Amino acid sequence: MTSDIRKPPAAYTSERIRAVSDLPGPKGIPILGNAWQIDPSKARRQFEQWGAQHGTPFRLKLGPKQVVVWDSHHVAQQLMRDRPERFRRGGRISEVLDQMRIGGLFAAEGAAWLPQRRMVMQALNGTHFPAFFPVMRTIALRLHRRLARLSDEDQVVDLLEELTGFTVDTVCALAFGSDPDTMEQGPDRIQQHLKKIFPMFMKRLLAPLPYWNWFKLPQDRALDAALDEVHGFVRGLIDHARQEILANPAHPATNLLQSMLMAQSHASAEGGDARSLSDDAIAANVLTLLLAGEDTTAHSLAWSIPRLCADTALQEELAVQASTLMGQDVVCADYGLLKHFDLFEAVVTESQRLQPVVGMLSFTPTSTTVLDGVELTPDCIAYFITGPAMVDASNFHDPLRFDPRRWLERREGIAHEPRAFVQFGAGPRVCPGRHLASVQMRLVLTTLLRNFRIELACAPDAIEEINAFTVMPSQMPVRLRPRR
Known part of the structure; x- marks a missing residue:
């Protein structure tokens, strides 16, 4: 699980402007280009390996599309800073998401x-x-009860599954005002449908041609059925939330869906853009929050577990801090107390640096433009792979060492470049859900480490990466030893 990515080369600085065809890259085949070589579930590592072999920027072809791949965080910052005037979401991201009605x-x-x-x-x-x-604390208490029972039974716990259950229940409760209790009841029907969406999104994103526009395979028909179920479910929630607002117009919003409907009503009264704040837009944003919030937070927490299991001294230090501040509470009882748990969030941040959950970002120029000495046309895709810059010694001191305190302590003369960490994006499009993720990370890790010692129940190299929009672990089996 330790990154083996080489230090990225310096950014291309020649005054000569290069065409995409001038760049090095892996050899493809007619029509398909390099698409036949790409496994969507392992795309991040494949792109990094090609970058190590050819240097960056390098070129690919995905069917008729020309692709240029960078790993310099300076280029990434420029791409994100220049949205939406010079760049937009890359390739067919917007097209695929809009077709799924979850953009x-x-x-x-x-x-x-x-x-x-x-x-x-x-x-x-x-x-x-x-x-x-x-609401979040109630769900965290449920997580603690479940883990305590599994620990007492000396069972191997798939912590990835438990963390996903926590984030699903939390995001559903906050977004819809409806707690599905997937930790105890198991995934409900809607959750089963949601699980089909992101893997198909990755397949469509990297497909050489949008074949589903002309004919549907069984997997595409299954996706359509799942999307119809999910959108019907959300429309029912929107209607219910609107009725609650009409019945109690002076009452503040109790969930995010109500907040969005109130914002819609206010914008309409002010003469705002009705289409941008339509029920379709609200449904898409609620689903995006549910899908992305569940995956990003649960997978970030899960990837931090092997690091903690390998550092028992850090586990003990965090346990002492949690028990000192929380007293007899098994779950943090005071929202204001969470601000004292910076080291817990730093553990997850440092884990994301070494094992990014957002492996790639993609962009398309709005018009012909030059980026880092390369001329890009509007039919090109610019990819940024996030990993190499975060293990580059010029950005982070001793970059392969797991050191959460690097995010808390200013060390004069020691390399620390936070702009190379783009797991939540940057610029005007920085992730609006990052504060929610922070609260969940602190709440979950304090609950885990206050009450349990965690031991990994498999060899670290048995945990594989799976690219399903975010980069998730294939498994996270642990044994939990109660702290008495």
């Missing part, structure tokens, strides 16, 4: 972006979280 703010471009951004930022404003915290 929302993530895929919005141009005039549609700003009103949706305001609506989502208002719904995810940190001032709402003290009111949301009791």
Whole structure:
């Protein structure tokens, strides 16, 4: 699981402007290009290996599409800073998400972006979280009870599954005001349908041609059925939330869906863009929050577990800090107390640096432009692979060492470049859900380490990467030893 990526080369600085065809890259075949070589479930590592072999930027062809791949965080910062004027979401991301009706703010471009951004930022404003915290704590208590029971039975626990259950229940409760209790009841029907969406998204994103526009394979028909079920479910929730608001117009929002509907109503009264804040846009944003929030947070937490299992001294230090501040509480009882648990979040941040859950970002120029000495046309895709910059010694001191304190302590003369860490994006499109992720990470890790010693129940190299929009572990089996 230790990264073996070489130090990325210096950015191309020649004054000569190169065409995409001038760049090195792996040899492809007619029509398909390099698409036949790419396994969507392992795409991040394949791109990094090609970068190590050919240097960056290098070129690929995905069917008719020209692709240029970078690993310099300076290029990534420019790409994100220049959205939406010079660049937009890359390739067919927006097309695929819009076809699935789950694009929302993530895929919005141009005039549609700003009103949706305001609506989502208002719904995810940190001032709402003290009111949301009791719900999150109730679900964390449920997680503790379940893990305590499995620990008493001396069972091997797939912690990835338990963490996913926690994030699903939390995001559903906050987004819809409906707690599905997947930890105890098992995945409900809607959750089973949601699991089909992101793997198909990755397959369609990297497919050489959008074949599903002309004919449907069984997997495409299964996806369509799943999307119909999910969207019907969300429409019912929207109607219910609107009725609750009409019945109690002076009552503050109790979930994110109500917050979005109130923002919609306010924007309509002010003469805002009705299409950008339509029920379709709200449904897409709620689903994006559910899908992305569940995956990103659960997978980030899961990848931190092997690092903690390999550092028992750090586990003990965190346990002492949690028990000192929390006293007899098995789950943090005070929202304000979470601000004292910076080291817990730093553990997850450092784990993301070494094992990114967002492996690649993609962009398309809005017009012919030059990026890092390469001329890109609007039919090109610019990919940024996030891993190499985060293990580059010029960005982070002793880059392969797991050192959470590097995020908390300013060390003069020691390399630490936070701009190379882009797991939540940057610029005007920085992730609006990062504060929610922070609260969940602190709440879950304090619950785990306050109450259990964690031991990995498999060899670290038995845990494989799976690219399903985010980079998730194939498994995370552990044994939990109670702290008495």
